[in-house]
Amino acid sequence: MTIHEARRALEQYFVEHPPAISGDLYIAGEGFEDELDYLPVWGSRQFSVDGVEAFARWDNLAIFIDKRTAAVRQELHTPNFAKISSMTPVAATE
DSSP, rough: OOOOHHHHHHHHHHHSSSOOOSEEEEEEEEEEEESSSSEEEEEEEHHHHHGGGGGGGOSSSEEEEEETTOOEEEEGGGGHHHHHHHHHEEEEOO
């Protein structure tokens, strides 16, 4: 699985489970990874692209995509801080 495929899996997940964000949904091409999961970068376009602070996410969510199964799982950021901090950046493939 590539980061691009993980991004597509997250897009499909959001079709069924729309995120509670202000603004237009944006999923970046890049993200983070470890040996088990991808962690795509997502939020509102207004914050992620335009930098409008009023559209920043405050939800504490981390959404991981399993590299082997493409399963999407939603967890809290705080208890996963060590995992997230040890992940490495991965560049967009498209």
